[in-house]
Structure formats: structure tokens, C-alpha cells
Amino acid sequence: MIDVREAITQVHHEEWARVVAALTRRFGDLDIAEEAAAEAFATAVERWPADGVPPNPGAWLTTTANRKAIDRIRRESKRDEKQREAQMLYDDDPSEPLSAIHDDRLRLIFTCCHPALAMETRVALTLRMVGGLTVREIARAFLVQETAMERRITRAKAKIKEARIPYRVPSAEDLPSRLSGVLAVLFLVFNEGYLASGPDTDPVRHDLTAEAIRLTRLIRGLMPQDGEVAGLLALMLLIEARRTARVSAGGELVTLDEQDRGAWDAAMVAEGHRLVRERLATGVAPGRYQILAAINAVHTSAREMRDTDWSQVVALYDQLVRLDSSPIVALNRAVAVAELDGPEVALAAVDHLADKLAGYHAYHATRADLLRRLGRSRDSRAAYDKAIELAANTAEIAYLTRRRDQLV
Amino acid sequence: MHYMISVIHDAASLATEDEMAAIDVFNDRLNADGHWVFAGGLASPTSATVIDNRGSGEALFTDGPFVETKEYLAGFWVIEAPDLDAALKLAAEGSKACNRKVEVRPFLGVAE
Numbered sequence: 001m002i003d004v005r006e007a008i009t010q011v012h013h014e015e016w017a018r019v020v021a022a023l024t025r026r027f028g029d030l031d032i033a034e035e036a037a038a039e040a041f042a043t044a045v046e047r048w049p050a051d052g053v054p055p056n057p058g059a060w061l062t063t064t065a066n067r068k069a070i071d072r073i074r075r076e077s078k079r080d081e082k083q084r085e086a087q088m089l090y091d092d093d094p095s096e097p098l099s100a101i102h103d104d105r106l107r108l109i110f111t112c113c114h115p116a117l118a119m120e121t122r123v124a125l126t127l128r129m130v131g132g133l134t135v136r137e138i139a140r141a142f143l144v145q146e147t148a149m150e151r152r153i154t155r156a157k158a159k160i161k162e163a164r165i166p167y168r169v170p171s172a173e174d175l176p177s178r179l180s181g182v183l184a185v186l187f188l189v190f191n192e193g194y195l196a197s198g199p200d201t202d203p204v205r206h207d208l209t210a211e212a213i214r215l216t217r218l219i220r221g222l223m224p225q226d227g228e229v230a231g232l233l234a235l236m237l238l239i240e241a242r243r244t245a246r247v248s249a250g251g252e253l254v255t256l257d258e259q260d261r262g263a264w265d266a267a268m269v270a271e272g273h274r275l276v277r278e279r280l281a282t283g284v285a286p287g288r289y290q291i292l293a294a295i296n297a298v299h300t301s302a303r304e305m306r307d308t309d310w311s312q313v314v315a316l317y318d319q320l321v322r323l324d325s326s327p328i329v330a331l332n333r334a335v336a337v338a339e340l341d342g343p344e345v346a347l348a349a350v351d352h353l354a355d356k357l358a359g360y361h362a363y364h365a366t367r368a369d370l371l372r373r374l375g376r377s378r379d380s381r382a383a384y385d386k387a388i389e390l391a392a393n394t395a396e397i398a399y400l401t402r403r404r405d406q407l408v
Numbered sequence: 409m410h411y412m413i414s415v416i417h418d419a420a421s422l423a424t425e426d427e428m429a430a431i432d433v434f435n436d437r438l439n440a441d442g443h444w445v446f447a448g449g450l451a452s453p454t455s456a457t458v459i460d461n462r463g464s465g466e467a468l469f470t471d472g473p474f475v476e477t478k479e480y481l482a483g484f485w486v487i488e489a490p491d492l493d494a495a496l497k498l499a500a501e502g503s504k505a506c507n508r509k510v511e512v513r514p515f516l517g518v519a520e
């Protein structure tokens with residue numbers, strides 16, 4: 001019985017996106033595909049414990065879902081057939097420019113992450129349609145009412161249909177920008193798990209980080225040649241590997257220099273390093289995620305904090321600044337500079353960012369730490385106060401508070 | 409599939425000569441590629457009259473636009489496009505040509 005439950009969970013992970021994607025392709029309707037897939041899985045939950053898990057669960061689910069979808073269309077057949085056809089999602093471009101990319105799941109991902117949808121909508125739709133999370137799970141993850149999340153998803157499906165957002169993988173010309181939009185959605189899901197916000201949430205939401213990794217792996221399987229997909233997967237793995245070491249038993253953030261490096265997940269670190277090396281070997285200029293992954297690879301290669309190759313970290317940040325001149329990148333670069341050239345040089349760089357980052361907790365936390373190291377306790381205390389006021393993650397607030405209270 | 413590209417503007421100024429020339433080029437391209445349905449520029453919102461003939465009495469005329477806003481509809485294109493991706497590309501070109509923000513909205517249930 002328990003085995004059947006586990007089997008269903010596993011099949012759900014492996015087959016949900018495939019079933020929804022295939023049905024969307026066949027019936028041209030996300031709503032029908034989603035509902036029929038959900039019904040098929042509900043039927044599996046009902047029947048498999050008695051009948052046993054079928055030899056090919058994926059095929060069983062697709063067949064069952066197909067039948068459910070046809071039932072629904074028959075029930076609604078009084079609806080004007082022509083209009084329904086006119087509103088079908090479709091791919092009018094049979095001469096697919098990237099013939100290697102024919103998996104329906106990719107179409108599904110690109111449709112859910114379409115730039116005409118709001119970012120929060122893309123996140124919700126991707127988690128529902130591709131990830132197979134329930135509306136309730138997504139609502140809980142983003143701290144909104146279930147009814148509000150339901151509305152958001154329903155509106156998105158209606159817009160896709162009415163505005164005719166196509167169900168296809170973008171043309172080669174649009175692919176890089178559209179793919180970076182997809183990766184941004186996945187990274188946002190990961191970050192919300194990694195630095196969960198809100199006083200009542202766990203500081204690390206493993207469900208969200210794991211889901212983001214799972215979906216990135218899925219895309220990696222579908223687009224194995226893409227450097228940024230590999231980079232994002234490596235980045236997530238190298239951060240996730242440190243998850244248990246990052247928060248103390250008392251719920252406080254443990255910074256990199258104080259982490260028990262033996263508690264890092266060695267398999268994840270190894271996989272992340274392998275991906276980074278694989279990208280380096282191609283000799284192709286890395287994108288943002290690949291550089292961030294490389295920075296994390298340097299950190300996770302050091303046995304002790306003092307073994308960290310800081311000149312390499314700073315060099316990678318210099319490379320990143322050329323691609324992304326955002327003040328947040330400059331702030332992170334300054335943190336590495338502090339290790340290489342000392343806190344005074346770093347503080348000067350950080351103070352340059354005052355205008356742009358005054359509302360960002362990490363700016364004040366970084367300043368507080370640099371001021372502390374320079375022995376400027378009073379200024380440091382003020383910066384910690386500001387950082388605590390702006391921080392939203394409980395573990396981070398606990399850490400900042402302790403650091404402030406230890407100032408002399 | 410038909411889409412409306414609305415041109416949004418927030419000043420009383422009309423299109424400059426350069427903008428008009430760019431719009432002409434864009435219109436020619438819409439025609440040549442089979443996207444053209446209709447287009448037009450609108451006079452300023454202050455020239456609008458609101459009519460309400462829902463009641464049983466005489467139609468009621470009111471001077472001015474139905475809602476006073478900072479941004480208003482300055483003109484529009486109605487285009488034919490296979491899907492939103494194609495419509496968004498054309499809208500981006502239109503925005504560049506007329507040098508104003510535009511909004512894309514699908515027509516309801518118009519097939520082919």
C-alpha cells in the first residue's frame with residue numbers, strides 16, 4: 001500500500017508534465033489538459049492500490065487522461081465547435097527551425113513562461129502545469145489565499161487562449177531571450193525557497209528549492225547543449241548542497257566562514273563541479289548563470305574559508321559585471337574584494353552604491369560587517385539596525401541580531 | 409486572428425514629421441505582408457462627445473471624454489496576425505515607428 005503511494009508520487013513527478021503537455025498538444029487547451037491530467041492521477045490513486053501499478057504507468061495515465069478530456073469535450077459539445085477550434089492553442093510552424101527540440105514539455109514551459117504574462121503569473125502557471133503542484137501548494141508557497149491563486153491561474157489560462165499565445169518553442173532568433181525568461185522563473189522559485197520571506201515560514205523552503213532543481217533538470221534533459229541551462233542547474237546544486245549547513249539548529253543563518261563544510265552534500269557539490277567543468281571545456285563565453293556557478297564552484301572547492309581563491313572569485317565577478325552592471329552584482333563583488341584587499345577598500349566600493357541599494361537589507365548587512373571589521377562599532381550598529389529592519393528571512397534576522405548584540 | 413494595437417500618449421502634441429514618415433513606412437510594411445486591416449489617428453480627447461441613449465427619454469450629450477486620464481488613446485491599428493508572438497513583434501515595430509507606448513489586445517472570438 002505504502003509502496004503504491006510512493007510509486008504514484010514518483011510517477012506524478014516523472015509523468016505529470018508529459019501528460020499535460022501531450023494533452024495540450026492534442027486538444028489545444030491548457031484547461032482541458034490540466035483537468036484531465038488531474039482526473040487521471042486521481043483515478044490512479046483510487047485504482048492502483050487494488051489493481052496494482054500498471055506496467056507502463058505513463059502510457060496508462062496518458063490514455064486515461066485522453067479519455068477524460070474527450071468525455072469533457074463531449075459534455076460541452078453544445079458549445080460552438082468552430083469557436084473552440086478558433087481558440088485552440090497551436091503551432092503554425094511545422095518546419096521547426098530547431099528540429100532537435102520536439103518534446104511537448106518544452107512547448108508547455110515556453111507557453112507558461114511567456115513574456116506577455118506577469119512574472120508572478122508565470123511562476124504560478126509553471127509550478128501548476130509543468131511542476132504539477134496543486135493550487136493550494138502554490139498558494140501556500142507564495143503566502144497568498146488559495147482563491148486568489150486560483151483566480152491568477154484561471155486568468156492566465158484565459159489570456160493564453162483569448163490572446164492566442166502560441167504553444168511552441170520560440171524560433172532560433174527569439175530562443176535566447178525567451179529561454180532566459182524561463183530560467184528567471186526557475187531561479188525565482190529557487191530563491192524564494194533558499195531565502196524564504198515572512199515571519200511564519202521556515203527559513204529554507206526545501207520543497208521550493210527541490211522543485212526548482214527538478215524543473216531545471218527537466219529542461220537540461222531537453223536542451224543538453226545550452227550553457228545557461230547547465231549553469232543554472234550547477235548554481236542551484238552548489239547552493240542547495242550547503243542547505244543543511246546554512247541554518248543552525250537554533251534557526252540562525254550560518255555564514256560561509258562558519259559553516260561546517262563536512263555537512264555539505266558531497267554528491268551535489270560533485271555534480272555542480274562536473275557541470276561547471278563541462279561548460280569550461282566548451283570554451284564558449286559563459287553567461288550570467290555559468291559565471292555565478294563558477295563563483296560557487298570556487299567557494300565549494302575550498303576545504304576551509306581561508307583556502308578560498310579570492311582572486312579567482314573577484315576575477316569572476318569582474319567578468320559578471322561586464323554582463324550585468326546591476327548594483328547587486330557590484331555589492332557581491334565588494335564582499336569578495338574585502339577578503340582580497342581588505343575591508344576598507346570594500347567599504348569604499350559599497351558606499352558608492354548607497355543611492356541604489358538603500359532599501360536592500362543585504363547592502364546594510366554588508367556595510368555592518370565591514371564597519372565591524374574596521375572597529376567602527378557605532379556605525380556598524382546603525383547599519384545592523386537598518387539591515388534587521390529590512391530583512392524578511394527569519395534565520396537572517398536572528399543572525400544579524402546576534403552580530404549586532406555582540407558589538408563592543 | 410485580429411488584434412488592436414492602441415497608441416497611448418500623455419501629451420497634447422501630435423506626431424512630428426519624422427514620426428509620420430516612420431508610421432508611413434510601417435503601414436506600407438503591414439500592407440505588403442498582409443497584416444493590414446485598418447488604422448487611424450484620433451483628434452485630441454477634448455474633441456470627444458459622450459452620448460448616452462440607454463434611457464427612455466432623449467439621448468444625452470456630454471462634452472469631453474468619458475473619463476479624464478493623463479494617458480489617452482491617440483490612435484490605433486487593427487492588424488491580422490497568426491498569434492500573439494507575431495502581434496507583439498508588429499506592435500514593437502509600431503511603437504518604434506510612432507514613438508509612443510502601445511497596447512495589444514485581441515479581438516473577441518473573431519476567427520480567420
